[in-house]
Amino acid sequence: MNDDLKQAAGISFIEQTTLDRATIRTAYRPDYGAAPAYKSYPDAAVLELPRAAWQLSEARIINLLQRRRSLRTFAETPVSLHQLAFVLWASQGVTALAGNHLLRTAPSAGALYPIETYVSLQRVEGQASGIYHFDTRAFQLRLVVEGDQGSGLAAAFLGQQFLGQASFCLVWTAVSRRSMGKYGDRGVRYLLLDAGHICQNALLAAEAVNLGSCPAAAFYDRELNDLLGIDGYEEIALYGAAFGAKQETTTPLAGR
Numbered sequence: 001m002n003d004d005l006k007q008a009a010g011i012s013f014i015e016q017t018t019l020d021r022a023t024i025r026t027a028y029r030p031d032y033g034a035a036p037a038y039k040s041y042p043d044a045a046v047l048e049l050p051r052a053a054w055q056l057s058e059a060r061i062i063n064l065l066q067r068r069r070s071l072r073t074f075a076e077t078p079v080s081l082h083q084l085a086f087v088l089w090a091s092q093g094v095t096a097l098a099g100n101h102l103l104r105t106a107p108s109a110g111a112l113y114p115i116e117t118y119v120s121l122q123r124v125e126g127q128a129s130g131i132y133h134f135d136t137r138a139f140q141l142r143l144v145v146e147g148d149q150g151s152g153l154a155a156a157f158l159g160q161q162f163l164g165q166a167s168f169c170l171v172w173t174a175v176s177r178r179s180m181g182k183y184g185d186r187g188v189r190y191l192l193l194d195a196g197h198i199c200q201n202a203l204l205a206a207e208a209v210n211l212g213s214c215p216a217a218a219f220y221d222r223e224l225n226d227l228l229g230i231d232g233y234e235e236i237a238l239y240g241a242a243f244g245a246k247q248e249t250t251t252p253l254a255g256r
């Protein structure tokens, strides 16, 4: 690796905000105080927004937006390959060709698509568990770490067990130079924004195929990078999410 990234202001921000198991309780965290949760302009002119006038064509997205909730307990029922494939397609599927760019379901600064997706397959019908890399162009998964990595993944995410209990988890990393090569340090902002778009697409798609999901960004950086076999500079873990079948919230009555 060329050392220039280690000096980059954008990467230094990522490094300075790293979480590390050994120091998580003792590391100095500046107290910036809190900010009010809402901002209001009580004296300004009001424009009331209509709530109930949505057209039918908008109804499907309304449903997904309304129902999406972060769920951290999942049913034992395995998820189907169809459900997994749909979530992956919605997150980063190729939807159009524009010049040399393969445009995707989520927007990307400069159409550079710096985000890579890894799938920790943990309980997907008929599929071998392991960590796979998602090849968006071929729409395929490639096995990069064999065997169920759910518990290692949960450990890397600060011991948040729901990631290990999920049917599958997605982890999004950034190939930093894809964006920084064009935008310099500002490119790091775009890495984070791109990952956010992708994650939200995945969460809404999960809702569409009746899966529960929860995004997660609290993780030990080095542990997660190590699990994925990436160095944390050229490629950096940024974000993840757990997915699984929803637990029944109602109990069917026998004999009725």
Ligand SMILES: Cc1cc2nc3c(=O)[nH]c(=O)nc-3n(C[C@H](O)[C@H](O)[C@H](O)COP(=O)(O)O)c2cc1C
Pocket (backbone or CB within 6 Å): 068, 069, 070, 071, 072, 160, 214, 215, 216, 217, 218, 219
């Ligand atoms: C950037 C980001 C990081 C998050 N990280 C975690 C996490 O590490 N663990 C977790 O349980 N939830 C995490 N969440 C989920 C939030 O706690 C959740 O979105 C919030 O409580 C609002 O609830 P809702 O998603 O059901 O609307 C994260 C959400 C975001 C947007």
